[in-house]
Amino acid sequence: MSAHNTKPSNARRRQSGRAYASRRRGNRGNPRKGTWLGGLAVVAVLGAAGFAAMGWASGGTGDLPDNAGSTEQARPTSAPSQPTPDPNGTSSPSASTSPSPSSSPSASSSPSPIDIPSTGPGTFTTASGGSDTVGKGSTLHYQVDVEKGITLSAEDVAEEVERILGDPRGWTADGRSAFQRVSGGATDFVVRVATPGTVDTICGRSGLNTRGEVNCRVGDDVMVNLKRWQLATPVYAKDVTAYRALIINHEVGHFLGHGHVGCPGRGKPAPAMMQQIKGMNGCVPNVWPYDEEGQLVTGPAVP
Secondary structure: OEEEOOOOOEOOOOEOOOOOOOOOOOOOOOOOOOOHHHHHHHHHHHHHHHHHHHHHHOOOOOOOOOOOOOOHHHOOOOOOOOOOOOOOHHHOOOOOOOOOHHHOOOOOOOOOOOOOOOOOOOOEEEOOOOOOOEEOOEEEEEEEEEEOOOOOOHHHHHHHHHHHHHOOOOHHHHOOEEEEEOOOOOOOEEEEEEOHHHHHHHHHOOOOOOOOOOEEEEOOEEEEEHHHHHHOOHHHOOOHHHHHHHHHHHHHHHHOOOOOEOOOOOOOEOOOOOOHHHOOOOOEOOOOOEOOOOOEOOOOEOO
């Protein structure tokens, strides 16, 4: 998912836009009158009941958590229950439509927590080197930046972006788009992986509210939220690598002029331009713009 600016971008070299409560129960304090023995028995029973009730209600404030208003879709803290298809089965670099065993952690594994700073300095390191041109048509030059102070290598991120943009199921399948990564000079767009706070700041300058959760494309900046890059979403939690392809394809798709679309039908692949973080709506996971036959995976246009 992304926050999307409907205004065309002003690329550095060219225009983009070609054809996102303890209920407290105690003794009511009124023991029955009667014989001494009977009264003592009643007090004992009521006392036990009171302790039992207090024990049930204790353990904090006594208020039950209200999960109804949580933004679970934007907080990828748990994997989906089966038999939901594995998040990015169809989106992995291979042509497989189901997750590979190696992409899913074993039940006994305990992954280390990932450090995701809430914000950073707002300055970036550009990946060095460059790539060959992939695709046919007008070449779009791009660079890859990673915000300073986070534990990601700019070169590693660049390699991943290159692989995504060079995949035959990516945007090069349109026959008009070609991509080449550069590390200096004129660029058409920049892929930037940044902390949630920095993404909010940069996207917010164009009036987009990313809420510390999602990505966006503003002008010639493809802003990738570090949280999404590292954790994906619940649907794709077992295949984070594949979800990264969805991020890049979705946001670069906006740069190329593609708007949001919806699910084309139950059981069909979700389009890359669908805001999948909002729900699959019957579609099955997919992260590529085109299928293996070179057909665009799309659906009805949505705002």
